[in-house]
Structure formats: C-alpha cells, structure tokens
Amino acid sequence: MKTIVIGVIGADVHAVGNKIIEFTLSNAGYHVVNIGVLSSQEDFINAAIETAADLILVSSLYGHGEIDCRGMREKCIEAGIADICLYVGGNIVVGKQDFSEVKTRFLEMGFNRVYPPGTPIDDALKDIREDLGE
Amino acid sequence: MANYLLIDFGSTFTKLCAIDTEAEDIIETASYFTTVDTDIRAGYHEALNRLFMKIGSPIEFEQVIACSSAAGGLKMAAIGLVEELTVEAAKRVCLGAGAKVDLVFSHHINKSEIQQIIDRKIDIILLAGGADGGNSECVLFNANLLGEMGIHIPIIYAGNKSAQDEIRDTFEQYGMDGYICDNVMPKVNVMNIDPARDMIRQIFLDKIIEAKGIKAIESEIDAVILPTPNAVLEAAKLLSEGYLDESGLGDIVVLDIGGATTDMYSICSVSRRSDVIVSGLEEPFAKRTVEGDLGMRYSAPGIIKSLSQQEIEFINKEKNVDIEEEVQKRYNDVKSLPQNAHDEFIDQFLAEVCAYRAMHRHVGRIEEVYTPMGKVYNQTGKDLTDIKYVIGTGGVIINSNDKENILRRTTNILHNPTELRPQDPLFLVDQKYILAAMGLLKQKNPYLALRIMKKYIVEI
Numbered sequence: 001m002k003t004i005v006i007g008v009i010g011a012d013v014h015a016v017g018n019k020i021i022e023f024t025l026s027n028a029g030y031h032v033v034n035i036g037v038l039s040s041q042e043d044f045i046n047a048a049i050e051t052a053a054d055l056i057l058v059s060s061l062y063g064h065g066e067i068d069c070r071g072m073r074e075k076c077i078e079a080g081i082a083d084i085c086l087y088v089g090g091n092i093v094v095g096k097q098d099f100s101e102v103k104t105r106f107l108e109m110g111f112n113r114v115y116p117p118g119t120p121i122d123d124a125l126k127d128i129r130e131d132l133g134e
Numbered sequence: 135m136a137n138y139l140l141i142d143f144g145s146t147f148t149k150l151c152a153i154d155t156e157a158e159d160i161i162e163t164a165s166y167f168t169t170v171d172t173d174i175r176a177g178y179h180e181a182l183n184r185l186f187m188k189i190g191s192p193i194e195f196e197q198v199i200a201c202s203s204a205a206g207g208l209k210m211a212a213i214g215l216v217e218e219l220t221v222e223a224a225k226r227v228c229l230g231a232g233a234k235v236d237l238v239f240s241h242h243i244n245k246s247e248i249q250q251i252i253d254r255k256i257d258i259i260l261l262a263g264g265a266d267g268g269n270s271e272c273v274l275f276n277a278n279l280l281g282e283m284g285i286h287i288p289i290i291y292a293g294n295k296s297a298q299d300e301i302r303d304t305f306e307q308y309g310m311d312g313y314i315c316d317n318v319m320p321k322v323n324v325m326n327i328d329p330a331r332d333m334i335r336q337i338f339l340d341k342i343i344e345a346k347g348i349k350a351i352e353s354e355i356d357a358v359i360l361p362t363p364n365a366v367l368e369a370a371k372l373l374s375e376g377y378l379d380e381s382g383l384g385d386i387v388v389l390d391i392g393g394a395t396t397d398m399y400s401i402c403s404v405s406r407r408s409d410v411i412v413s414g415l416e417e418p419f420a421k422r423t424v425e426g427d428l429g430m431r432y433s434a435p436g437i438i439k440s441l442s443q444q445e446i447e448f449i450n451k452e453k454n455v456d457i458e459e460e461v462q463k464r465y466n467d468v469k470s471l472p473q474n475a476h477d478e479f480i481d482q483f484l485a486e487v488c489a490y491r492a493m494h495r496h497v498g499r500i501e502e503v504y505t506p507m508g509k510v511y512n513q514t515g516k517d518l519t520d521i522k523y524v525i526g527t528g529g530v531i532i533n534s535n536d537k538e539n540i541l542r543r544t545t546n547i548l549h550n551p552t553e554l555r556p557q558d559p560l561f562l563v564d565q566k567y568i569l570a571a572m573g574l575l576k577q578k579n580p581y582l583a584l585r586i587m588k589k590y591i592v593e594i
C-alpha cells in the first residue's frame with residue numbers, strides 16, 4: 001500500500017478540508033498519515049521518513065502558502081528523501097493572482113503538482129494514480 | 135504484625151525504610167554508604183545495624199524488597215530514525231523505565247558511535263525507527279552494523295513491526311543478545327511506552343543487576359524489583375491518581391535534585407484546555423526527564439556551562455563568591471556535605487539553578503496564532519500551569535533551610551509567557567526521603583503506600 005502524508009502547512013488552522021482529504025484518499029486505498037493543521041515543513045518531512053511515504057500532499061488555505069513552502073524540496077534532499085512526490089493545493093496565495101504564474105513559481109520550488117483554488121481532491125486522484133499507481 | 139523492609143540502593147547511599155503494615159506507619163528509616171564496589175551486602179548490614187539501633191532491637195521482616203540505582207544506575211543508548219519522532223520516543227521510553235540515557239543516536243549509526251556504546255559501558259540498547267509499515271531500511275542497517283561490530287550487550291528492538299523478522303534473523307546471524315518488542319511509535323506522533331518499558335525493566339532484573347554485583351544481595355533479601363527512578367515514578371503516579379477510596383493529590387510535579395542528575399517528573403495530561411492545538415509527539419501522562427548536566431556534585435560543572443560569562447560575573451559580584459571555584463570544589467569531592475553557612479548558601483544557589491533549568495527543559499511551550507474568531511494557541515509539550523503540587527525530594531532539598539525557594543524556581547518566576555510552568559502550586563517536601571520506598575511498597579500494597587505518602591509528604 002502506498003503511503004501519503006497530508007497536513008496543513010504553516011500557521012494555518014483551516015481543518016475541514018484536511019479531514020475530507022484524509023477520508024477521500026483512505027477510501028481510494030492509500031495509507032494516509034495525517035499530521036493535521038499547524039504543521040511545519042519539518043513535520044511533513046519527518047513523518048514521511050518514518051513512514052517511508054511516497055507522496056507529501058501539502059494544503060495551504062490562508063494565503064501564505066508561498067512563504068510556508070519555500071525551501072521544502074531542498075530540505076527533502078537534505079533529509080534523504082530527494083525523490084519524494086510533493087503536491088500543494090488549497091488557496092495557496094492571497095487573492096486572485098494569475099494562476100499560471102503562481103504555478104510556475106511553485107514548480108520551480110520543486111513541487112511536482114500545483115493545484116488552483118477550488119480544485120476538489122477527487123480531481124487530484126487521477127494524478128496520484130498516475131504518479132504512484134494503485 | 136507484618137513488617138516490610140524497603141531498600142533503595144542508591145549511587146551513594148543505601149537507604150532503608152521499615153514499615154509496620156498494621157499500624158500503617160513508618161517504623162524507622164536509616165542509611166549507610168552503598169558498597170557495591172566491594173560487596174553490596176556490607177553497606178546493607180551497616181545500614182541495618184543502624185536501623186535496629188534506632189528501633190532499639192532487631193525486628194523481623196515479612197518482606198524485604200529493593201530498588202537500585204547503584205553502580206551507575208541503568209545506562210542506556212537510545213537509537214531511532216528522526217530526532218523529533220522515533221529518537222525522542224525511544225529516549226522517553228528509556229527515561230520512563232528509570233534509565234539514564236547516556237547516548238542518543240539518529241538515522242544510520244556509524245562505527246564511532248558504536249565505539250561510544252562500548253566505551254561508555256552501556257547496559258542496554260533500545261533500537262527503534264520507522265512507524266509500523268514505514269521505513270525499515272534504517273533499523274536493518276543499524277542492527278547489522280551493531281552485529282558486525284560484535285555488540286553483545288542486550289538490545290531491544292522496538293521499531294517498525296514490518297522489520298521484526300529480518301531483525302530477528304540479524305540477531306541470530308551475529309549471535310546477539312536481542313529482544314523483539316512492540317514499536318515505541320506505531321504511528322506518527324503516537325507513543326506506545328509500556329511494552330518496551332516492561333522489557334527494559336525485565337532485562338535490568340534478569341541481567342544487569344547481576345553484572346553490576348547488585349544481585350548478590352538477593353542471598354539476604356527477597357528481591358530487587360525496580361530501578362530506583364522507576365520506583366519514584368510509580369510512587370508519583372500513585373500519589374497523583376489515588377487508590378480505591380483513598381484520593382490522590384491530582385496533578386503533581388516531582389523534582390529530585392541529586393549529585394549527578396536532576397530528575398523532573400510530571401503526572402498530568404498534556405493539556406486541559408479546549409482552545410489549544412497540541413502538536414508533536416504524544417506526551418506521556420507520567421513523564422520523566424533527566425538532566426545529566428545538572429547536579430550538585432558530579433554534574434555541578436554543567437551548571438556553570440549553562441551560564442553565560444556575563445551571568446557568571448553577575449553572580450560572583452552579587453553573591454560575593456567565586457562560583458567557578460565553588461563548583462570545582464564540589465566536583466573534586468563528590469561526597470562532600472556542607473560544613474558551614476557559606477557552603478549551604480552555595481548549595482542552595484546551585485539547587486535553585488538546577489530547578490529552574492530542569493523545568494525549562496521539561497515544560498511545554500505555547501504560541502499564539504491569530505484568527506477572526508480570536509486567538510488560537512499552538513502548544514508543544516506538557517501544560518503544567520494548573521499543577522496543584524510541586525514536590526521536592528533528594529538530599530539538597532530535604533536539608534535546605536529555604537526549600538520553598540528551590541521549588542519556586544519551577545514556577546514562572548521570570549514571567550515568560552511562552553513557558554507553561556506551574557502557576558501557583560503548593561510546595562511539598564518528601565521530608566523522610568521515602569518516595570522510592572513507596573514506589574516499592576506500591577507493588578505489594580498500593581493502598582498502604584498511598585496513605586503513608588499522604589502522611590509524610592508534607593507542606594513546607
């Protein structure tokens with residue numbers, strides 16, 4: 001069974017979507033490790049190491065996603081999980097910015113998949129299957 | 135009439151506590167130096183003589199049981215994968231079992247780390263790593279290297295369950311003294327303390343006390359049944375929780391300042407508040423931390439190291455002493471007792487620093503996060519603000535002329551809003567030094583142990 005670490009990054013306390021994501025991914029047959037809200041980059045990475053996870057799925061709802069996610073890929077490399085899949089979604093930046101630019105910035109930061117606001121988690125399932133199988 | 139004799143073989147003193155189970159009272163206490171380097175029985179006999187002298191005549195005991203921290207106590211190495219997770223979990227399990235954690239390693243260990251395990255004469259290794267179903271590569275690597283390096287001291291494997299079979303093979307392949315146990319962290323941030331703790335205790339009794347020359351005493355007494363700090367933790371839990379119709383004290387903290395370490399115990403849940411989000415590794419209800427660099431004699435230099443040059447000069451000027459010299463004196467003569475008011479003054483000061491620093495490391499922290507609904511709080515570690523009692527034990531506190539000021543150092547004297555220190559506790563002292571003995575008695579008669587503690591652990 002493939003393992004996915006999920007959580008809400010930074011000082012973000014939006015808890016509802018996180019529960020829905022846990023429910024959806026578990027139902028889809030993944031082993032979900034939910035580290036909850038208020039999680040630091042290190043919390044995600046530590047959980048991924050201990051659980052030998054295949055994917056880290058970061059949620060950010062309150063608009064500070066860009067600051068919170070910066071440097072995360074570098075830390076993964078340092079921590080010995082350089083090749084892990086990184087996804088991010090929610091409302092990752094403030095307001096209505098041109099999403100293609102936002103997406104480029106996050107891809108440059110080393111994220112494999114970047115989702116615009118309002119993307120339901122079911123839409124991402126197809127990508128997860130493609131990236132991880134099962 | 136049934137009398138029990140409870141013995142604590144400490145690093146320096148062998149302490150005896152005679153109990154009359156019918157009168158529900160302490161008959162007498164007595165102590166003498168621990169003589170484990172020659173024959174542990176000699177010091178015990180001398181202490182027993184003193185006890186009988188105090189009582190007036192020899193008496194019979196129906197049960198004689200002991201705990202021990204003699205001959206260096208129980209020295210452990212905790213190995214895990216990630217520092218904040220399985221490494222921390224392994225460390226906490228060792229501390230909860232009453233061990234001193236001399237070495238802590240994470241990720242792939244290397245040969246020089248294993249050499250330290252040999253050089254430091256570690257008694258037991260706890261090898262963890264990986265949540266269940268998670269990483270097993272690291273524990274397999276570590277078990278293999280330990281085997282390759284010819285490690286034959288007891289090793290408890292308490293990591294990812296999926297690696298158990300391969301670990302067992304490795305233990306067999308190298309002829310290691312290995313034991314398999316449930317994972318200390320089966321899921322991320324979830325702790326599973328009891329199985330590994332019980333296994334540590336069992337190995338301590340089956341092997342370690344024999345190797346240290348402590349078991350010789352069992353020709354004269356019924357049994358050694360616990361490591362001393364474990365007995366203290368058991369007593370603290372009982373005193374907090376109560377037993378049957380005898381109520382406990384509720385949430386408590388116990389501070390034990392010794393020559394080599396400062397031990398802090400908190401018996402309470404992680405938080406009582408509904409407006410906080412608690413993050414990090416699950417906190418044990420009964421938590422013990424040990425500061426190996428904070429102590430009155432052997433570890434007194436650690437106190438100086440924890441101060442900045444400016445703080446040292448400030449202390450020297452304000453208290454009109456040379457604190458570095460005083461500390462060196464104590465380190466050079468670890469058996470020294472205060473001879474005059476000046477010595478007492480310095481010991482008091484050192485104890486206050488130990489209390490303050492040990493709580494600084496034991497206590498949880500809180501941070502504010504703002505939302506339109508008001509503030510939300512993010513907490514890591516244990517919230518001790520509502521602790522009802524802070525209890526002092528150990529020679530320096532018991533003999534201090536100003537016990538309250540040592541214990542008060544565990545509270546928020548510097549008004550640091552981020553540290554969740556006890557806010558307004560009452561201060562109690564284990565005046566007869568019986569906590570370890572009561573942890574022993576708990577194994578035979580918890581009700582009685584509780585009643586005696588409530589009688590003799592008194593407000594300052």
Ligand code: B12
Nearest residue numbers: 012013014015016017059062063088089090091094095124
């Ligand atoms: C409820 C709520 C709160 C509650 C949260 C209570 C709680 N503990 O959960 C409270 C009142 C505390 C709150 C506070 C704040 N909030 Co608010 N909040 C909302 C609100 C109304 C609903 C959120 C919700 O639960 N939605 C339902 C769930 C199911 O949806 P979801 O969270 O979006 O998650 C789904 C998807 O986003 C997606 N998804 C999520 N992560 C990922 C990841 C990937 C990879 C993928 C593919 C998909 C995915 O799947 C999830 C499940 O379907 C939204 C507005 C809205 N309608 O969304 C604002 C909103 C999220 N909040 C907002 C803001 C600004 C704040 C505050 C900063 C306000 C302030 N100035 O103080 C604070 C921040 C607090 C903090 N530190 O986090 C903004 C964010 C704006 C932005 N990003 O540009 C929003 C969008 C409102 C707005 N339009 O302005 N908030």
